[in-house]
Amino acid sequence: MKKKSKNKIIKVRNLTKSFDNNLILNNINLDLFEKESLAIIGKSGSGKSVLLKCIIGLLTPNKGSIKIDGREIVNSSSKDKEKILLDFGVTFQNGALFDSLSVWENIVFRTIKFKKLSKNDAKNLALSIILNLGLDKNILNLYPSELSGGMQKRVAIARAICDKPKILLFDEPTSGLDPITGSIIDDLIKNTVSRLGVTAITITHDMSSVFKFADRVILINNNQIEWVGEPKKMNNSKNQTIKNFLKNK
Template sequence: MEKRNNKKVIIKVSNLSKSFNNNIVLKNINFQLLEGESLAIIGASGSGKSVLLKNIIGILQPDKGSIVINDTEMVNLPRNLKEKLLLDLGITFQHGALFDSLKNWENIIFKTANKEKINNKQGKQLAFSIIKQLGLQPKILDLYPSEISGGMQKRVAIARAICGNPKILLFDEPTSGLDPVTGSLIDQLIKTAVKTVGGSAITITHDMASVCRIADKVILIDKQTISWTGTPKEMFNSTNKKIQEFIKPINSEIFFK
């Protein structure tokens, strides 16, 4: 396995470009996610953050470039192999994407049930053990996603992502639309999920408080490419104009005393 600074390279994106007709969204994106690292991706609305994530997991095909996950090239990987590899990842989408026809507990254990035989009692028990860390009541387990609030759906989607302790976590706006208390609960969970299993995470977020809480490294996408990289602390000291626009509304002393 490829290493950098003595750490395994978990995801390596090289020269990735993606356009939709005449709309160039991403141009020559290069970055690596190392083992044990929590990476935050920031950028204006419409800058291509979700498109980048969808390319990484193969929902979208890049026009150019390479995406290697755990030493496997994802671009042009046959669908069955791609799906198998994705079962080892914990992913949340920006807009939930829960299975409407499955109850919440069935949604949460979906990947685990795909990998091993698990009866209903065990399944519900497993789902319950996860949702209690997310401040959700057991009664939601037997309901369908349409029967719970948007913020609850978001947490069910996070529960589904972390079920089975995957070592690679990819979150698209996991705290948007949540109240600040629930938001910081989710941040804590992401941090714990990364640290306890020695995993790695990529989190797309607009929330600078979240960035400070969860990220070791920050990537800014601007003008179709990665225009800045640094630690959260470097972000607050940066003279980069775009970075300053992002952090302007925030008093960094709250986070870095």
């Protein structure tokens, strides 16, 4: 296994999240090490996306602490949150591109806020990223509504990685994609982590993806982290949910 940093970049402690009386996450503890690639698996509705949204401060837990590089995000001011969020590149499950911006404008949206890039340089930056994702240069000037679902997904990934954030969070980056495109995304996640030294959390139900890019896997089930381990350890796991996930691989 690759040698990983011992620095904990994300520390989740006793995280509990419910909506009214509907308990979703119960007392979750999780450490993420720098330069680690973590996969989160679990049945639909188990709380994977909720956990991700808590980590970036979009949802506030009922209880617990989440530290990003030592900085508490739970109940922090919106100014502090904004600062912490600069470390993140995120893709949401539904893509969530800006409808009124073209593809290239979407991709460089944050980068041009902080770096003075000419329009030409910004467009070229966007171009280099989309080519790596198997997209065609002709889409740069299109708008999200003019793209297929899979293309939108990849543009969202391009936007997340554009300014080389420290931590990447991907929510179902390959769902709905054909296997070849899915494989391009898997490789991209793997390479981004190993080459750029990025830390990544990826929610996926695609077990072949997990084996490709994850250093460690967590299974969320019954409101808790029910299983943690290296991907290859899943093969001998007695956990029924893990077995079911592997069966449908």
